[in-house]
Amino acid sequence: MNHDVRAVIFDAVGTLIHPAEPPARTYAAVAARHGIALDEAEIARRFRAAFRAEEERDRAAGWVTSEEREVERWRSIVTASLGDERCFPELWKHFAQPGAWTVDRDAATVFDALRDRGLVLGLASNFDQRLLRIVDSFQELTPLKRHVVVSSQVRYRKPSGYFFSEIVGILNGMMPECAVYVGDDLENDYRGACAMGMRAILLDPHGLHPEVDRIGILKELTGRFNSW
Ligand SMILES: [Mg+2]
Known part of the structure; x- marks a missing residue:
């Protein structure tokens, strides 16, 4: 069975967007x-x-x-x-x-690099429907717009397995282990995704969780391509 990574799905707040x-x-x-x-x-x-x-x-x-x-x-x-x-x-x-928000300054570079590798990109967030207008307003986030899950619209929030199964559901039959979830919250993002059988990377700028697969800044994601 081929478990190569085919999709990278991102958390929103604290990962791609930050309060201004x-x-x-x-x-x-x-x-x-x-x-x-x-x-x-x-x-x-x-x-x-x-x-x-x-x-x-x-x-x-x-x-x-x-x-x-x-x-x-x-x-x-x-x-x-x-x-x-x-x-x-x-x-x-x-x-x-x-x-009220800023987009991570490396987001566009990272998305370009991931798309060049043929990876599907998406956004899955515990934010509510206010997120959709914010996403629409930032051109950098356009590459994520085809695959978006917002908890208030799917009735379950992270770290629920139902939420993560919604992500798998929009990836057109992709095996969960072929998708990586990237987020900044150990319980809601990293452990939630792993429990659903997805891969996960923790954005951990302060190095608080050396025990898990982590990056310190978003740009480090581009260094993972070769192992995928
Ligand atoms: Mg977050």
Whole structure:
């Protein structure tokens, strides 16, 4: 059986796209407009705790999601981070704007190199439908657009096996081991993909997980071709 790599599927946030400024700074600015004075470090601390709590809520629910659940998640995180639900609509809209994001500077180079090798490219994300407009706005991401999975549209989020089976499903009968998933989250991306029988590479810029197959920057992916 031929298990050569034929597809590379990417996570979005933290892998290909990044907030244009630290989210805590954006939160602090919106809070200030509502008369709430909080420093960025405190917001960042509360954000991390709230984010983890929402992860646990999803885990307990079997990783089911929907557009409504995503709105609810972010409403809870904003409210816990800033102590005021009124800030939520503005922040939700902010992160729907392409201008709130930057694309990894090596993304286009990496996609070109992978496509030159005949590899199918795709995007599979726990972001909600706001991601689709962001993808449309960045020409660099065009090579991914034929194969996109968004968790809120397929009802299950990473690291659910149902989510990863959706990826395999859009790859036209490709064996899971012929697809590589690249992401920055050990549990949601790396372990989720491996559990489905896909290959996985962790984008691990701080070298926190030397025990897994990892890269430090996106551009290192191009060095993997020869072993594929
Ligand atoms: Mg990510």
